[in-house]
Amino acid sequence: MFSGNSTKNEYDVIIIGAGLAGLSAAKKFLNEGIDFLLIDASSSVGGRMKTDYIKEYQLDRGFQVLLTSYPEAQNALDYSALKLKSFDPGAIVQYGYKTYKLSDPFRKPITAVRNFRNPFTAMSDMVKIIALRNRHRRFSVKELFNEKEQATIDYLKEWNFTDKFIQSFLKPFLGGVFLDSELKVSSRFMEFVFKMFSQGYASLPEKGIQEIPNQLAKQIPKEKIKLNTKVINIEPNNVMLADGSSIKTKAIVIATNSVDANKIYPCNNKIETQTVKCIYFSTEKAPFKTASLYLNGNVSGLVNNVCIPSNVHRAYAPKNKHLISVSVIKPTQLSDLELVMAVRSELKVWFGADVEDWLHLRTYNIENALPKFETISYPEVKDIKPIGNKIFKCGDYTHDPSINGAMRSGRLIAEAVIWDLSVKI
Ligand SMILES: Cc1cc2nc3c(=O)[nH]c(=O)nc-3n(C[C@H](O)[C@H](O)[C@H](O)COP(=O)(O)OP(=O)(O)OC[C@H]3O[C@@H](n4cnc5c(N)ncnc54)[C@H](O)[C@@H]3O)c2cc1C
Known part of the structure; x- marks a missing residue:
């Protein structure tokens, strides 16, 4: 999907990474008539925003939501085409053996x-x-x-x-x-x-979280996106690929996460990242009927939050089934099997013996899920400087760790590159 067969070997700009940041940069270049190529190592666009469609379940790779108030997303996305539905405001909190609704x-x-x-x-x-x-x-x-x-x-x-x-x-x-x-x-x-x-509102697209990058990708001509293509190295005006070939370019935008960016073009500013585990279960009898976020209000326990995406959008699970999403953010050394057992026994206290019958669908161990930001800024185009000769970087780690941050970083970098190319070339 979205992958073209470009045979050209020279561009104004090569963007490395077709996550939200790379796609947002590509959209800006497209609108401004800049000749670009968007490259990604993976077989689909979206980066960290992917959905697996398995046996009529939609499994987002990690629980994520679009906050409809994100300013950049409001400008760049067509919310009605995404068919967004929202979580109920507030939360349910498990405190001791009891539950409380917090409006x-x-x-x-x-x-x-x-x-x-x-x-x-x-x-x-x-x-x-x-x-x-x-x-x-x-x-x-x-x-x-x-x-x-x-x-x-x-x-x-x-x-x-x-x-x-x-x-x-x-x-x-x-x-x-x-x-x-x-x-x-x-x-x-x-x-x-x-x-x-x-x-x-915290919302989900009908077809899963990947529908957000897919919507951006649909606006970009297929031949401008090259998937299954890993960049191993760059130097000014040249991008080297894993298959041994290289592509010439006037400018390069690295739109990967921070860890991959350092592999392609080592910089000293190593950014620590967060890890999360997302465990999916299926059940015929949902433990609660609302589109609520269910929080662990106790000090103990591995589970941080539970939700039922199929209570938000029916499409997340087949007919007569429900999809349950469990997030674990505390570090744990448990194996996948041990983790599922530990989560089941915790949730039996919350939801009763039915939890034993839940079918475990999949566990996602997501490394480098988000950058750890103890200090953060809100750059403008004028603040953006190249990190090498016509080499630029964007991505959530250069802005803030959110859908909004990733999209804004991509748009801004494109504006900075366009300015740089127009002034200096
Ligand atoms: C579990 C989880 C939950 C989240 N929850 C939320 C949430 O609720 N709300 C919210 O606003 N945000 C959330 N986020 C954050 C949001 O998903 C990210 O900020 C955003 O998707 C980052 O986009 P990006 O383009 O910066 O990077 P990425 O999505 O990481 O894209 C980078 C791309 O670069 C490609 N790449 C890497 N190396 C190479 C290479 N050598 N050659 C070619 N291509 C390469 C990768 O394949 C990838 O497609 C969550 C993230 C995760 C993982």
């Missing part, structure tokens, strides 16, 4: 204040959530990325959220977004995410 503290904090009746939320927590929401309304996204920066956990403590609220709601909720159980990620990113949650 949306981000968008409807007043209702949340009225309704909260649980042992882990104090009135002061809700008041602070309202204050935070008001603060985020006053600031633009750019302004939030320029705010004072610290680890998210320190930020939350500085705001005097109670330990119980942090442990039982904020840690599993935000930890699930950052894939960071310790909340060390930059508070700027946390503020951005908070703002996005308070202004939009």
